[in-house]
Amino acid sequence: MKNEPLLRKLGAFVALSEAEISVIDRLHKRRRTFVAGRDLVHQGQSDQAAYILMSGWACSYKILQDGQRQIVDFQIPGDFLGLRSVLLHMSDHSIEPVTDIEVTEVHVSDLLGAFAQTPRLATAVLWAASRDEAMVVEHLVDIGRRDAAERMGHFLLELGSRLTLVGMGSKAGYDCPLTQYLLADAMGLSAVHVNRVLRQLREAGLVTFRDGHVTFDNYERLTEFADFDPTYLDQIGPLLA
Amino acid sequence: MKNEPLLRKLGAFVALSEAEISVIDRLHKRRRTFVAGRDLVHQGQSDQAAYILMSGWACSYKILQDGQRQIVDFQIPGDFLGLRSVLLHMSDHSIEPVTDIEVTEVHVSDLLGAFAQTPRLATAVLWAASRDEAMVVEHLVDIGRRDAAERMGHFLLELGSRLTLVGMGSKAGYDCPLTQYLLADAMGLSAVHVNRVLRQLREAGLVTFRDGHVTFDNYERLTEFADFDPTYLDQIGPLLA
DNA sequence: CGCCTAGTTGAGGTAAGTCAATTCACGTGG
DNA sequence: CCACGTGAATTGACTTACCTCAACTAGGCG
Numbered sequence: 001m002k003n004e005p006l007l008r009k010l011g012a013f014v015a016l017s018e019a020e021i022s023v024i025d026r027l028h029k030r031r032r033t034f035v036a037g038r039d040l041v042h043q044g045q046s047d048q049a050a051y052i053l054m055s056g057w058a059c060s061y062k063i064l065q066d067g068q069r070q071i072v073d074f075q076i077p078g079d080f081l082g083l084r085s086v087l088l089h090m091s092d093h094s095i096e097p098v099t100d101i102e103v104t105e106v107h108v109s110d111l112l113g114a115f116a117q118t119p120r121l122a123t124a125v126l127w128a129a130s131r132d133e134a135m136v137v138e139h140l141v142d143i144g145r146r147d148a149a150e151r152m153g154h155f156l157l158e159l160g161s162r163l164t165l166v167g168m169g170s171k172a173g174y175d176c177p178l179t180q181y182l183l184a185d186a187m188g189l190s191a192v193h194v195n196r197v198l199r200q201l202r203e204a205g206l207v208t209f210r211d212g213h214v215t216f217d218n219y220e221r222l223t224e225f226a227d228f229d230p231t232y233l234d235q236i237g238p239l240l241a
Numbered sequence: 242m243k244n245e246p247l248l249r250k251l252g253a254f255v256a257l258s259e260a261e262i263s264v265i266d267r268l269h270k271r272r273r274t275f276v277a278g279r280d281l282v283h284q285g286q287s288d289q290a291a292y293i294l295m296s297g298w299a300c301s302y303k304i305l306q307d308g309q310r311q312i313v314d315f316q317i318p319g320d321f322l323g324l325r326s327v328l329l330h331m332s333d334h335s336i337e338p339v340t341d342i343e344v345t346e347v348h349v350s351d352l353l354g355a356f357a358q359t360p361r362l363a364t365a366v367l368w369a370a371s372r373d374e375a376m377v378v379e380h381l382v383d384i385g386r387r388d389a390a391e392r393m394g395h396f397l398l399e400l401g402s403r404l405t406l407v408g409m410g411s412k413a414g415y416d417c418p419l420t421q422y423l424l425a426d427a428m429g430l431s432a433v434h435v436n437r438v439l440r441q442l443r444e445a446g447l448v449t450f451r452d453g454h455v456t457f458d459n460y461e462r463l464t465e466f467a468d469f470d471p472t473y474l475d476q477i478g479p480l481l482a
Numbered sequence: 483c484g485c486c487t488a489g490t491t492g493a494g495g496t497a498a499g500t501c502a503a504t505t506c507a508c509g510t511g512g
Numbered sequence: 513c514c515a516c517g518t519g520a521a522t523t524g525a526c527t528t529a530c531c532t533c534a535a536c537t538a539g540g541c542g
Contacts, residue, residue, distance in 0.1 A: 044472075062378070062379075062382050064382070064386055064387070064468055065468045066468075068386045069386070070381065070382040070385040070386045072378050072381055072382070083371070084371045084374060084375060087367060087368050087371040088368070088371055088372065088375060090472060092375050092378070092379075092472075093378065112364060115360050115363060115364055116360045116361070119356050119357045119360045119363055120357070122356060122360055122363035122364060122367065123353060123356055123363060125367065126328060126363065126366065126367050126370060127328050127329070129367060129370055129371065129374070130324070130325045130328040130329055130370065131329065132374070133325060133370070133373070133374045133377065134325060134329060134333050136374065136377050136378060136381060137303070137313050137333070137334065137377060138333075139381060140311065140313055140377060140380060140381045140384065141303050141305070141311040141313070143381065143384050143385045143429065144311040144384045144428075144429030145305055145309045145310070145311045145429060146305070147529075147530095148529075148530075179487090179488065179489090180488070180489065181488080187385075188384065188385030188386060189530075189531090190530075190531055190532080191488090191489090192489095192490085192491085192530095192531080192532085192533095193529090193530060193531070195488095195489065195490060195491085196490090196491085196530095199490085199491095227305055227306045227307075231285075231331060231333070388497070388498090389497075389498070420519090420520065420521090421520070421521065422519095422520080430498075430499090431498075431499055431500075432520090432521090433498095433499080433500085433501095433521095433522085433523085434497090434498055434499070436521065436522060436523085437498090437522090437523085439521095440522085440523095
C-alpha cells in the first residue's frame with residue numbers, strides 16, 4: 001500500500017501518522033474499472049460518488065449547448081475524480097476516461113467521517129484541492145493570454161512536470177495517450193490548428209509530439225519560449241509536521 | 242456578527258453550532274483596510290496571511306513575462322483572499338483591491354487550529370473552496386469556447402448571480418465598479434474590443450453597462466443568448482445537518 | 483479488401499487585435 | 513475662472529491569428 005498514489009501525494013503535504021494512513025486505506029473499499037471513452041460522471045448528475053484514480057488517464061470537461069466542449073483538466077494517477085461534484089452535491093462537469101482506467105470509489109459519508117476522525121486529513125485534502133485549483137488557474141491564463149504556440153508549449157511542460165512528480169516522465173519526455181482532438185478541446189483551439197502548432201514547435205526544435213510520445217528537444221529553450229514557471233507545482237517537503 | 246458575510250456563506254453549507262460560530266468569530270482578530278490599486282498579495286511571495294473580504298471588491302490575477310495580465314476572478318464580500326497561497330505556502334498570483342476594501346486577517350496557524358477543533362469547519366471551508374474552483378472552471382470555459390459577446394454576457398450574469406446571493410444585486414441589475422480595462426484583462430480580450438462588445442449587447446437590448454452600473458434589459462433573452470446555467474452557484478440549503 | 487479514425491496540408495473567411503485619434507468627466511493649480 | 517493633465521470610454525482603419533471547409537495520407541482491423 002506504500003505505493004498507493006494518493007498516499008504519496010498527500011504525504012508530500014502532511015506527515016501522515018499510522019492511524020491516518022489506515023483511515024485513508026479504509027476509504028479504498030471498492031475497486032472499479034472503466035473503459036476509455038465511457039463517462040464516469042455526467043454534467044448535471046446529483047449525489048455522485050467520488051473516485052481516486054489508480055491507473056490510466058482521464059479528463060474533466062464541460063459541454064456547451066452548441067455542442068462544443070472545453071476540457072478543463074486531465075487527471076493522472078493519484079488525482080481525485082469528481083471531488084467537487086460530491087462537495088457541491090451536483091456535478092457541474094463530466095469526466096471521461098481517456099484510456100482504460102482503474103479507480104477506487106469513495107462515498108461522501110465515508111470521506112466526511114474520515115475528516116471528523118482525523119482533521120489533518122481534511123487539511124491535506126484541502127491542500128490537494130488547492131493544488132488542483134492552481135492548475136486550473138494556470139490553464140485559464142494559458143487560454144486567456146498566450147497565443148497558440150506558447151499555450152501548447154506551456155501545456156506540454158506542465159503535463160511533464162506533473163508526470164515527473166509521479167514517476168511517469170522526465171525532462172527528456174513522456175508517454176502521452178492524448179489525441180490532437182483532445183488537445184484541441186483542452187486548449188480552446190481547433191484540431192487542425194493544433195496540428196499546425198505542433199508542427200511549428202517541432203520544426204523550431206522545441207518539442208516533438210508523435211506516436212503517443214512527447215519528446216522535449218530543447219527543454220531550456222521551450223521553458224523560456226512558453227514562459228513556464230513550475231514553482232506552483234513544486235513540493236519541497238511536508239508543510240505540516 | 243450575524244451579518245458577517247463569511248458566516249452567511251458557510252452557513253449555507255453547514256448548519257453551524259454556537260461553538261463553531263464562536264471559533265469563526267475568533268478568527269476575525271485583526272481588521273485592516275487597503276486602498277484601491279495597491280496589491281495585498283504579490284505573485285511569488287511565500288508564507289502569506291489569508292484574508293476574509295468584509296467590504297469592497299478585489300481581483301486576483303497573474304502577470305506574464307511580457308507584461309500582459311489575466312484576471313482570474315473578482316472577489317466580493319464574504320470571499321477568501323489568498324487562501325490558496327497559504328495552503329500552498331507560496332502565492333501563485335497577486336491580489337489587488339479594485340475599490341478600497343476592508344478585510345480581516347487570518348493566520349495559517351489559527352485556521353489550521355480551528356480545523357482541528359471543529360472538523361466540520363474544515364469541511365465547510367473545503368466546500369467554499371470547491372465553489373470558488375467551480376467559478377474558475379466556468380470562467381475557463383467562457384474564455385476557451387465562447388465568443389466575445391457570449392463571454393461578456395455570461396460573465397455579467399454570473400457576477401449578478403453571485404452579488405444577488407449576498408444581497409448586492411437582482412435580476413434588474415447591480416452596481417459594478419469595474420472599468421473596461423479590468424473587464425478586458427478578465428475576459429482575455431483587448432479593452433477596445435470590450436467596448437465594442439458592450440455596445441453590441443446594449444444595441445441588441447440585452448444588457449447595459451454604463452457609469453458603474455449593470456442593467457439587465459432583458460434577463461431571459463440574455464440568459465439564453467449566453468447559455469447561462471446558474472445551478473452550480475445555487476445553494477438550496479444546508480447540506481450537512 | 484474496404485472502412486474508420488487520426489493526422490496532415492492548402493485556400494479562403496472572420497473574429498478579434500493594434501494603432502491612432504477624439505471625446506468626456508474630473509481634479510488641480512495658476 | 514479657466515488652462516491643463518489624466519484616466520476612461522468611444523470610434524475608425526487596417527492587420528493578424530485562428531477558424532472552416534475540404535481534400536488527401538497512413539495505419540489498424542473487421
